[in-house]
Amino acid sequence: MDILVWLIPISLFLGGIGLVGFIWTVKTDQYDDPEGASQRILSDQWDDKPKP
C-alpha cells in the first residue's frame, strides 16, 4: 500500500498538466476558429519556416 503515497500525487500531477494545458489553449484563443485551424494545415504558406 506504500506505493499509494507515490501514485496519488503522480496521477494528480499528470491530470493537472492536462488541465493547465487546456486552460492555456482557451486563454490563447485556440478555439475561435476550429474550421480554419483544420484547413490551415493544408496551406504551404509557412512550411519552410514558422510564422514570425
Added chain:
Amino acid sequence: MVDAAQHYIEEQPGGISACPACSAAPAAEDMARRARELEGATLALSLPGIHCAACIDTVERALNAAPGVREARVNLTLKRAQVKADADVGAADLVQVVEGVGYEAHELDAGTIAATATDRRGRELLMRLAVAGFASMNVMLLSVSVWSGAADATRDLFHWISAAITLPAIAFCAQPFFISAGRALKARHLNMDVPISLAILLALATSLWETSLSGEHAYFDAALTLTFFLLAGRYLDHRTRAAARSAAEELAALEVPRAWVLRDGEEVQLPVAELVIGDLIQVRPGGRMPVDGAIVEGASELDRSLLTGETLPVPAMVGQDVSAGEVNLTGPLTVRATAIGRDTSLARMADLVAIAESGRSRYTSLADRAAKLYAPGVHILSALSFLGWFLWSGDLRVALNIAAAVLIITCPCALGLAVPAVTTAASGRLFRRGMLVKHETALERLAEVDTVLFDKTGTLTAGAPEATNLDAFDDATLSLALALAEGSSHPLSRSLVTALRARGIAPAPVAELREVPGYGTEGRLDGRRVRLGRAAWLGAEAGGETATWLQGPDGLAEFTFTDSLRDGAETAVRDLLAAGKRVALISGDAEGAVADLAARLGIADWTAGALPGDKAARIADLQAQGARVLMVGDGLNDTAALSTAHVSISPASALDAARVASDIVLLGGDLSPIPEALDIASRATRRIRENFRIATFYNVIAVPLAVAGLCSPLIAALAMSASSITVSLNALRLR
C-alpha cells in the same frame, strides 16, 4: 429590447441641439476618434464565399500585401477577416483588394460585431467545465477504490484527499449556480438553481461530517459529477445562443451606415452616427435614406415598400419630406437632415414596437414549467425524509445523510441537459438549412403554430418586378423599349432590360438618350421624340397596376408588371397547406396586386390595404380565438405584427427593426425551409418532453431507494450518469 427603449428615452434630450451637454458630446467623440487614429484601426470584412485552405491563403496574402495593412487574419468558422491597419486605410479599399483576387467581400461595422469578438461568459463556463471534469475524474478514481473495498485508514485517507480536491473545485465551478440561486432567493422565488445549490452544499456538508467521523459513505464524487453535467448543459445552452447572437449581429453589421455629406463645400463620406441635424446629405440612386429630412435638390422616385408595403414608387420633388429607410430609385437627391439616429421616425417606430408586449414574453418555456413543479417538490420530499428519519431513528446524522441522498438523486442533471441538448441539435440543423433561431423558446412556440400569416412585398415576393404583357407587343416596340430602358437604373427599367435581353431583342438605335429623374427616359428615334416612363409624364391615364408607359412612333404602349415570387414561396405555401395549417396573406399593397398573388399561390384568405395596426389587430384577433399564429414579414409595417404573433420569421433582407422583432431569421432568399422548420420544431419539442419523461423515470426508480436509506453513493453515481447520458443521446437523434 427594453434596454434599447430606455436608451432611447435617455437620449431623447439629445435631439434638441440647444442643450449644453450635446455641444460637449461631439468634442468627446472627436477626441475618441483621434485616439483611434493613433493606434490604427481594426476592420472586419465578411467573406461569404470562402471555404478552404486555398481561400484563406489567397485572401490573407492579398490583404497582407495591401498598403497600410499591419496584420490580416481570416476566420473560416465565422467567414470573416479581421484586419489591423493604419488609420487612413478604409474598409472599401480592403473590399476592393479581396474582390481583386476573386472573392466576395462586404464591410462589417466593427462597433456592432465587437460585442461578440470575445465571448467572456462562454470562456468562463468552459474553464469551470474543464476544472469540474478534471476534479470529478480524480475523485471518481478514489471513490471507485472505496466502493471496491478500501477500508479503515485507507478509506479515510481517500475521503480526505477527495475532500481536498472537491472543496476548492466546487467553490470555483459551482459559482454560476450559487449566484443564480442567491439572486432567486433574494427575489423570494424558487428557480432550478436553488435545489441544485442546496444539493451540492448539503452533499459537501454531510460528506465532510461523515469523513471526520470515519464514516463509510461520502458523496464528493456525486457533488462534482453533478456540477460537471449541469455545467455541460449550461455551456451547450450558451453556445447555441452565442452563435445565434453573433450571426444576427453580423447581419446588422453588414449594413454599414455611411452617408455622403456636403461639409464646407466638399463631399465627404461619414458614418451615419456622425451626422448632425442640418447636414446636407447626398443620396444616390439605389441608396437608402439615412435620416429623416426634406429634399432640397433633385427629383426622383422613392421606394417606400419597407415602411408601408406599397410596391408602387412614389415621386419625390424638392421640398418633400423623406423618412429614413426609404430607397431612392432614379435621380440623385440632396436632403437636409431634420432628424438623425434614434430620433428618426424609423427608429421611433421600431422602439415603440420594442416596448409593446410581445408574444414571447407571455410564453413560459417547458423548462420553466418543469422547474415550477419540480423545485418545490424536491425540497418538500427531502425535508419530509429528513423529518421522518429523524423522528423514527432520532439520529441527526442518519437523517441528514438520507436527506442529502434524496437531494442528490433528484438533482436535475438530466433536466438541466434535457432542453439545451435538444435545442442545440435542432438549432444546428435549422442553421444548416439557412434559418437562424434567435430566441430561446422560439422552437417550442414554433411547434404549436396552426396558422401562418404572410406579408406580401419583400416576403412572398422578391421585391423585384417582372413584366407580364411582353407578348402583346411587336419586336419594333420591344426593341425601342429596351433601348430606352437601358438608360435608367429604375427597377422597372432594369427588369425590362433583363427580360428583353433574355428574349434576344436588340436595342433600337435611339439617339440623345437621357434620363429625366423622377419621370423616365427619353431620346430620339429617326428624329422623333420617344419616351419611356410615368403615365402622367406621357399624358396617359394611370391604372391601378404597376406599369411603365412607352411613347413610340405609333402611339402609347403600356407595360404592366407584377412582383416576382421569392424562391420557394410556392413550395412553402403548398407544404404548409398540405400539413393542415391555415395560411393567410395580409398586405399593405393595393387590392389588385394582392388578389393576383393570392390566386397564384392558392391562398384563399387574403387582405389588402392593411395598415400596420390592422396586421397586428388581425393577429391579436386570431389569437384571441385560440389560434397560434406564425407571422412571416419583412417591413417596418410588419414589426408590430411580428412581435404580436406567437412566433415570427423574417428574411435576412428585412429591415433591421423587423429582424430584431422576429424570433427566427431566414438567412438565404429561399422560403421553402419554413414548413421543415415547423416539422423540426415539433420534433424537438417531442424530444424535450421525452427527455423529461426519461429523467422522471430514473427518479421514480431511484428516489424510493434514497428515501428508504438504501441508496449508496455508487447507486447515486450510476443513476445520475445513466440518465444524463440517455438524455443527451436522445437529443442527438434529432441531428
